[in-house]
Amino acid sequence: xxxxxxxxxxxxxxxxxxxxxxxxxxxxxxxxxxxxxxxxxxxxxxxxxxxxxxxxxxxxxxxxxxxxxxxxxxxxxxxxxxxxxxxxxxxxxxxxxxxxxxxxxxxxxxxxxxxxxxxxxxxxxxxxxxxxxxxxxxxxxxxxxxxxxxxxxxxxxxxxxxxxxxxxxxxxxxxxxxxxxxxxxxxxxxxxxxxx
Numbered sequence: 242x243x244x245x246x247x248x249x250x251x252x253x254x255x256x257x258x259x260x261x262x263x264x265x266x267x268x269x270x271x272x273x274x275x276x277x278x279x280x281x282x283x284x285x286x287x288x289x290x291x292x293x294x295x296x297x298x299x300x301x302x303x304x305x306x307x308x309x310x311x312x313x314x315x316x317x318x319x320x321x322x323x324x325x326x327x328x329x330x331x332x333x334x335x336x337x338x339x340x341x342x343x344x345x346x347x348x349x350x351x352x353x354x355x356x357x358x359x360x361x362x363x364x365x366x367x368x369x370x371x372x373x374x375x376x377x378x379x380x381x382x383x384x385x386x387x388x389x390x391x392x393x394x395x396x397x398x399x400x401x402x403x404x405x406x407x408x409x410x411x412x413x414x415x416x417x418x419x420x421x422x423x424x425x426x427x428x429x430x431x432x433x434x435x436x437x
Contacts, residue, residue: 246402250400250401250402251335251400253400253401254329254335254394254400254401255335255338257391257394257395257401258329258339258340258394258395258397259340260395261340261342261395265395266342269342269391269392269395269396270342270344270392270396272388272389272392273357273389273392273393273396273398282385283364286368286372286382287302289368289372289376290368290371290372293371293372293375293432294371297428297429300422300426300428300429301371301422301429304367304418304419304422304429305364305367307418308363308364308367308414308415308418308419309360309363309364311363311414311418312356312359312360312363312410312411312414312415313356313359313360315359315410315414316354316355316356316359316360316407316410317349317356320353320354320406320410321349321351321352321353321354321356322351324351324353325350325351326351326352326353326400326403327350327351327352328346328348328349328350328351328352328397328398328399329352329397329398329399329400330346330397330398331346331350335397339397340397341396341397342395342396344396346397346398348398352398352399352400352403353399353400353402353403353406354403354404354406354407354410355390355393355398355399355403355404355406355407355408356407357389357390357392357393357398357399357404357407358386358389358390358393358399358403358404358405358407358408358411359407359408359410359411359414360411361385361386361389361390361408361411362383362386362390362407362408362409362410362411362412362415363410363411363412363414363415364386364411364415365382365383365385365386366411366412366415366416367415367418367419368382369382369383370415370416370419370431371419371431371432374431374432375432386408386411387408390404390405390407390408391404419431
């Protein structure tokens with residue numbers, strides 16, 4: 242079963258990684274590595290959430306930091322350090338055929354799960370759960386997270402399975418953090434929890 246999943250994952254990776262052109266190379270590098278853009282998005286989301294939650298957002302901001310910290314630590318220390326699945330660009334069978342968009346295969350040796358995917362989905366899920374009762378468009382944040390996840394496959398840093406499991410991990414962590422915060426600090430409950 243595991244071997245079959247690995248084979249499917251590898252075939253899907255080879256296909257997705259082969260869909261290159263010069264414009265997409267630059268776009269995916271920007272999405273994957275431009276921290277300033279992510280900081281601007283994060284600042285805008287914090288401003289939006291503080292407009293809705295006012296002073297309560299200070300406590301919720303610490304919950305966001307907790308969710309991000311858990312996502313980053315678990316994706317690295319629990320998954321990467323234990324599963325030790327090589328990134329595609331480090332695999333002997335693939336290293337001559339992968340497209341790195343002109344960059345070296347930097348980053349750690351192991352790729353399961355993708356911390357980029359986990360962290361991006363953790364942050365966006367956090368804000369979606371905080372703001373979905375007020376803003377119906379907030380679900381579009383998952384478009385950004387999905388682009389981040391796809392860029393990691395496009396740039397040969399991860400297999401599709403790495404980013405899918407990473408995304409699910411990030412979603413789970415933020416959902417659990419907000420549920421626990423709502424349980425132990427009822428005054429910090431997201432609006433949608435108060436309505437249910």
